Amino acid sequence: MSSYHPLTEAEAVEIAKSIPNVLQPDQEIVCREIGDGNLNLVFHVRQPSTGASLILKQALPYAKVVGESWPLTLDRSRIESEALQIQAKLAPGLVPAVYRYDADLALTVMEDLSDHVIMRRGLIEGGIYPKFAEHISEFMARTLFFTSDLGMNQQEKKLLSKSFVNPELCKITEDLIFDDPYTNSPNNSFDEHLREEAQALWSDTALHLEVALLRDKFLTSAQALLHGDLHTGSIFITPESTKVIDPEFAYFGPMGFDIGAVIGNLLLNYASQEHWSSDEASRRERRAYLLGTVRDVWNLFESKFRKIWDENVIDRMARTEGYQDHYVRRLLQDTVGFAGCKMVRRIVGLSHVADIDTIPNPAVRAKAQRIALSIGTSMIKQNRDTRSIDEIIDMADTAVHESRS
């Protein structure tokens, strides 16, 4: 079993039985492969008699997106399991526990979270998650601070960064987020009714300049160990609990990329309320909830990050008066810029989001898409001038108002 091959369900059960203290080996075990088959096999192994269960996630040596298939390193499985273990230590309870990692099989055995739902799905269905902002800000403040030069031994950080050199998965981001949407690339995919908007993106030099600067940051700024793909599809949630999953894009990059992913995806759901809310009153209420969550995510992140900094900073020069304010302001600006990039690419780029793509009525979908593009491009263009998260709330409000005229 030690050389790489895609596991069968029977093999998955045998491996699951060998994990201590989870399943009773003499009682019935049920196994189901629940992955989407595009990137990974995911086995859900469960014991009906005890309710015990676990997940086996095995990387496949290729990626399938929209019918195409290209080879993809199995090393992403090591990166994912190592990132999960670092995150578990820094942000206890906010990631699934890892029971075992098998490098040869590119296999991670981990805690089953099937009592949670994928947050993107939960938001589409109108879920309310009162603890989310608290949890995700805690996750980000702690994982980002303590893997940065502010909170980690600076020589150990350099050595750790070697383990998270992640060229193949970074390239996916570099292409799909920071390049394709701004040119007539064959990788792009958008509804024909958006052709004019797409072409406007391709010819907007002022927008391209900001994207180029953000791309440069993504390529060169090794601020902290990022999750690297922190959208609402990478979060398992209940009203009481938040678990961040799938950090296979982890690498040392700019902190704002993670925070921006959360905020950008909340705003994509905000844009999609054109459809998901049944009437104007519920739409207003839902949008207020989502914007409140955006504001809380940033504000809680900022206050936690500052508190952690005050109590734990290891860099003497970082204690300089005014430096923390400067650092946090730039972090907000990066967050806003990256959030905008995340929104734009989900409308015109290769990979979309269900919040918007599953809206059946084309006219309603177009309206949601235009709101998302309007917020996204505004955030990108104004990122370096942003001083407060309230400016983003205003942009989101404005985009909705303008979509009515």
Add this chain to the structure above:
Amino acid sequence: MSSYHPLTEAEAVEIAKSIPNVLQPDQEIVCREIGDGNLNLVFHVRQPSTGASLILKQALPYAKVVGESWPLTLDRSRIESEALQIQAKLAPGLVPAVYRYDADLALTVMEDLSDHVIMRRGLIEGGIYPKFAEHISEFMARTLFFTSDLGMNQQEKKLLSKSFVNPELCKITEDLIFDDPYTNSPNNSFDEHLREEAQALWSDTALHLEVALLRDKFLTSAQALLHGDLHTGSIFITPESTKVIDPEFAYFGPMGFDIGAVIGNLLLNYASQEHWSSDEASRRERRAYLLGTVRDVWNLFESKFRKIWDENVIDRMARTEGYQDHYVRRLLQDTVGFAGCKMVRRIVGLSHVADIDTIPNPAVRAKAQRIALSIGTSMIKQNRDTRSIDEIIDMADTAVHESRS
């Protein structure tokens, strides 16, 4: 001979003989150890009959500075030889040729440059190097551009960066350049007549903020493969030829750190002319030459870098109108900030420069030191506002004029 031990002269000769096509094995060979014994052994192996010669440089497992000794990784020898080979390929003729690298012995066998002088010594002695700006700008423009995300495959760059993770030598820079000079550190060393100036550095919060920002860039900005220690003591020179040596501090960092090292060290020599020029007229002439060289180094760097960019950029987004201007402006600003840090640390920090420290008259030395501190602190404080290299020339002029009042 394969396990590490400091070589004897006899062993050095045997190794030298084994390098093909340099020495005649049957004729007399002379060997002399010419290193300063602080970091490396340096054997000069020469054949009087033919004039052929070469250098064996072996890293010692410790560093000695001002009497103290601390362990230092032998891996710096690998980093140095790999950096030299990359630089030789990118900037042919501007680094010594490497004949062999022996990892076990931490030994690099390379071209002998004893027909050159160390540029710091040459400048102190009043040397004129009309090709220097041309050569060093070529070296920097090519090595920096082609190891950055602008000019190198972005995935290969990430992999290459693993080989240049250099925590021990980076820590020396982080401490001695970006921390100690700004606090009452036991590592500092300065003439007692500078106590007031040193204390002013320790309490200047506006200065500390800029140093903290530059330190953050040094820690996190993986722009390109730097030389990492590009002062005039790392350059062998003649009026016709320039050779950059000793890249043991090489790592992926901000480009401006290399350019700033060159400019900062030219300005340290400029400050030292209080002593080295014999009268006011020759002092004015010498300073004009040095400031002209500073201006040329930047201007030639900028024009070469832009030309290389126009002809070779591999990043589609970097072709965005306005992006190159923005990038080059930030590069100038970084250069100015790092140059300032390099100057300040050579006056009050652990490691000084002969240009200034060998001025025998304390009053004259003090004047030179104050000119250097004035230029250095001005550059640090104004780095983010700099728009032209002429502003730096003005700062240098002003510092001299003010030193007379």
